[in-house]
Amino acid sequence: MSSHVDQAQHRHRPTGRPGPPSGSEVPAWCPQCQSPVQTDPAEWNHAMRDETELQSVDRHFNELLQELRVAQTGVQILFAFLLGLAFTPRFPDLTRAQQATYLVTLVLSAVSAALLIAPVGYHRTVFRQRLRPQLVKTGHRYAVAGLVLLLLALVGAVQLAASFVLGAWATLLAAALAGLFALLWFVIPLIHRIRHQHQPTRQDRDSPATG
Numbered sequence: 462m463s464s465h466v467d468q469a470q471h472r473h474r475p476t477g478r479p480g481p482p483s484g485s486e487v488p489a490w491c492p493q494c495q496s497p498v499q500t501d502p503a504e505w506n507h508a509m510r511d512e513t514e515l516q517s518v519d520r521h522f523n524e525l526l527q528e529l530r531v532a533q534t535g536v537q538i539l540f541a542f543l544l545g546l547a548f549t550p551r552f553p554d555l556t557r558a559q560q561a562t563y564l565v566t567l568v569l570s571a572v573s574a575a576l577l578i579a580p581v582g583y584h585r586t587v588f589r590q591r592l593r594p595q596l597v598k599t600g601h602r603y604a605v606a607g608l609v610l611l612l613l614a615l616v617g618a619v620q621l622a623a624s625f626v627l628g629a630w631a632t633l634l635a636a637a638l639a640g641l642f643a644l645l646w647f648v649i650p651l652i653h654r655i656r657h658q659h660q661p662t663r664q665d666r667d668s669p670a671t672g
């Protein structure tokens with residue numbers, strides 16, 4: 462009877478927001494997570510979201526799809542623009558440097574599109590094989606690589622277009638935009654991640670479905 466009472470008292474209540482624990486040994490507390498920093502992400506999801514590990518995987522997959530839709534729109538528009546540029550009357554008048562920039566930018570945008578669309582092919586290939594955790598983990602890597610290449614393709618397209626107006630100064634403009642994109646897409650999120658970094662457990666490192 463006593464063990465049942467203890468289990469009932471220890472049960473997580475997802476609707477509540479627990480405060481920092483009291484006692485002689487107080488673990489490090491994260492005010493953003495509203496839990497000790499050593500709390501396993503799966504346990505945190507269960508306590509705060511009333512979410513099982515399988516539900517967490519499904520949520521991550523849906524979030525990934527939404528993000529890919531945003532990125533795919535941008536890279537597809539850029540790729541279509543670059544393909545059409547080769548058939549314009551002024552394209553033969555481009556210098557060799559401009560043609561090289563065009564070719565590199567076209568390839569970067571094509572590979573970026575392939576990476577951002579790859580999770581769709583992955584999902585169709587492993588359909589009904591209960592491999593969604595692997596799909597989320599692999600799709601995450603595809604998305605990051607695709608965003609990096611999309612950044613480079615956007616910078617290359619700006620440099621190519623600006624070279625008709627600014628000449629050699631177009632390189633400086635492209636470098637400034639590359640720094641801005643990198644700051645907005647990666648640097649600021651990484652700074653926030655480092656400030657909020659917890660020491661991961663072994664389960665956290667091995668499982669792509671938590672967090």
